[in-house]
Amino acid sequence: MIDVTILGSTGSIGRNTLDVLARHPERFKVVALTAHGNVAAMSEQCQRWQPRLAVLRDPQAAAELKVALRQAGVATEVASGAEGLVEAATQGDYVMAAIVGAAGLLPTLAAAKAGKRVMLANKEALVMAGPLFMSAIRQAKATLLPIDSEHNALFQCLPPDFQQGLGDSGIERLLLTASGGPFLNTPVEQLAEVTPDQACTHPTWSMGRKISVDSATLMNKGLELIEAHWLFAASPQQLDVVIHPQSVIHSMVVYRDGSVLAQLGQPDMRTPIAHALAWPERIAAGVQPLDFCQLNQLTFQLPDERQFPCLRLARAALAAENGSSAVLNAANEEAVQAFLDGQLRFIDIAAVVEDTLAAVDAPVPTSLDDVLALDAAARRQARLCQRQREVSY
Numbered sequence: 001m002i003d004v005t006i007l008g009s010t011g012s013i014g015r016n017t018l019d020v021l022a023r024h025p026e027r028f029k030v031v032a033l034t035a036h037g038n039v040a041a042m043s044e045q046c047q048r049w050q051p052r053l054a055v056l057r058d059p060q061a062a063a064e065l066k067v068a069l070r071q072a073g074v075a076t077e078v079a080s081g082a083e084g085l086v087e088a089a090t091q092g093d094y095v096m097a098a099i100v101g102a103a104g105l106l107p108t109l110a111a112a113k114a115g116k117r118v119m120l121a122n123k124e125a126l127v128m129a130g131p132l133f134m135s136a137i138r139q140a141k142a143t144l145l146p147i148d149s150e151h152n153a154l155f156q157c158l159p160p161d162f163q164q165g166l167g168d169s170g171i172e173r174l175l176l177t178a179s180g181g182p183f184l185n186t187p188v189e190q191l192a193e194v195t196p197d198q199a200c201t202h203p204t205w206s207m208g209r210k211i212s213v214d215s216a217t218l219m220n221k222g223l224e225l226i227e228a229h230w231l232f233a234a235s236p237q238q239l240d241v242v243i244h245p246q247s248v249i250h251s252m253v254v255y256r257d258g259s260v261l262a263q264l265g266q267p268d269m270r271t272p273i274a275h276a277l278a279w280p281e282r283i284a285a286g287v288q289p290l291d292f293c294q295l296n297q298l299t300f301q302l303p304d305e306r307q308f309p310c311l312r313l314a315r316a317a318l319a320a321e322n323g324s325s326a327v328l329n330a331a332n333e334e335a336v337q338a339f340l341d342g343q344l345r346f347i348d349i350a351a352v353v354e355d356t357l358a359a360v361d362a363p364v365p366t367s368l369d370d371v372l373a374l375d376a377a378a379r380r381q382a383r384l385c386q387r388q389r390e391v392s393y
């Protein structure tokens, strides 16, 4: 029996993880679940899975959960706060890191330091603190498996020793595919008017709201370039993005001899989740294989950085080789939240990120404290930049 912890169990990745686990009760046991503050969802999950520990970040919600579980006769221990999340992250053998945003950094890092199998969905942690995170993984001899569908696809197409860097491995490039999001064919002039609900309606994937907005701006692909850089020791020149609206090919590795290896499948996160849970074996995920005779055309095009300036900003942050990635991530989180709250126009997300990058000095962070200080400084600056662009609908 393998003990599994899920950080962010009430979210889209968290629920998909439980769906896969439910198919393999003989193989996995849930030992800890965490979420931000959704008492009803967490209470239901605890009744179903009977974990040893449940953590809600919000102390008030955790107190309500305690009462609800006592009434339901569930023996799960309840904790709260940042310390509770870290405690959960050190339980079990495998940890699904699926908290959204910078809030996931400390618990995900704790799982790495505890030498767990870390199944990484929380790309923001790696974007903020790539070198620190990767060195924690190496030092603790933890196993890091990517959940992001593109990186999971690349992992499946790379040779087993790629961790040494792509230098002598015969690999020319890693090609990340991007669906292009809901506004791929929307004229730039119309982007000012789009609403949060429009931005969150993704053509091929069903996801949480923050990553849905990131997919609509293509910042998600920018964050994924940075994620790939750290995960696979790939240089910025070895990383490319190609728009592939059907989301059938999840990414590709281009080898020196002209071979291109691709991983294909339904756009369903249960596939990468099952891959990481079972690796190096394979287990059922509840996902039907592709039916090639039913597939329409597979098409590809270059991303337009005028339409999607966030991609250009992320590339520049990666190339800067300093703390810019942490600034980019923090400013983006603030701007996306403001957009979701109706306080910022869609097109101003990129503008706020760009203004923040220009205003914040971003030396190379050498410690976790440096990363957190940079994150806080970038958020303060982003809120200032935001106010200058604020609009009321």
Ligand code: NAD
Pocket: 007, 008, 009, 010, 011, 012, 013, 014, 034, 035, 036, 037, 038, 057, 085, 097, 098, 099, 100, 101, 103, 121, 122, 123, 124, 147, 148, 149, 205, 206, 207, 208, 209, 210, 211, 269
């Ligand atoms: P979501 O919004 O659906 O779920 C987020 C989870 O994190 C919830 O359980 C929520 O309670 C918890 N959470 C939010 N803020 C928190 C905080 N401050 N402290 C503690 N917990 C908090 O998000 P999601 O779509 O599941 O995405 C999760 C992560 O996985 C993100 O980093 C995202 O980029 C990545 N990811 C998601 C998908 C997908 O298909 N959804 C695909 C690839 C990568």
Ligand code: MG
Pocket: 148, 149, 150, 224
């Ligand atoms: Mg992805």
